[in-house]
Amino acid sequence: MLAAATLAATLIAAPLAASAGLLDYVGQCVPFAREASGIQIYGDAWTWWGQAKGKYDRGHTPRIGSVVVFAKTSRLPLGHVAVVSRVVERRVLMLTHANWSRQNGERGHAEQDVTLYDVSDDNDWSEVKVWYRDVEGLGGSIYPVEGFIYGGRPSPQLTSRNPDYVGALIDAYVPGAGR
Structure with missing residues (x-):
């Protein structure tokens, strides 16, 4: 039993396998974001914003390779982190992340270049909507965002x-696109 627990802990803590592609990943958003961005922060997603203070630059302007930190909410009790893969225009980004939409009935899969839309009143990326595979468009929920963490070395994938x-x-x- 101890050997199984040790193996499980090792697999959870291990970085993504070098031989596997980034998009083959299935698991939680945190190890995926760490591997995809190069930003070395650990712990629940909602803690990344505070942990980055003094270690990485932070801000409210999206940049390619930055990690967007979703706040802890009742719908996201552990928060969420994702990596900016493209800046489309001032209120539209593309993200690459894991453990958001369901694929083949299960969560955890990586998704590349999905839409993130700034719906905040002040155009400051404090509230967003995220593309959701189950509806083939933006989901109906609005999520609060802490901001963006800069300074990693993003994956070429x-x-x-x-x-x-x-x-x-x-x-x-x-309006209503994808529904």
Whole structure:
């Protein structure tokens, strides 16, 4: 029993296998974001914002390779972290992250270049909507965001060669798109 617990702890703490592609990952958002961004913070996603203070630059302007930190809420009791893969325009980004949408009935899978839309009143990325596979468009929930953590070394697999910029803009600006 102890050997199984030790093996499980090792697998959870281990970085993503070098031989596996970033997008083959299945698991929690935190180890995925750490591997995809190069930002070395550990612990629940909602703690990343505070942990980054004094260690990494932080701000409220998205940059490619930065980690966006979703606040802890009743819907996200551990928060969420994702990596900015593209800046489409001032209120629309693309994210690469894990453990958001369901794929084949299960959570944990990595998703590349999904839409993140700033819906905050002040255009400051404090509230967002996220593309959700189950509805093939932006989900209906609005999530509070702490901000962006800068300074890692993003994975070369962070974004695709031909991301769907038009699709991201349609997701954000066309009422009812994807529904």
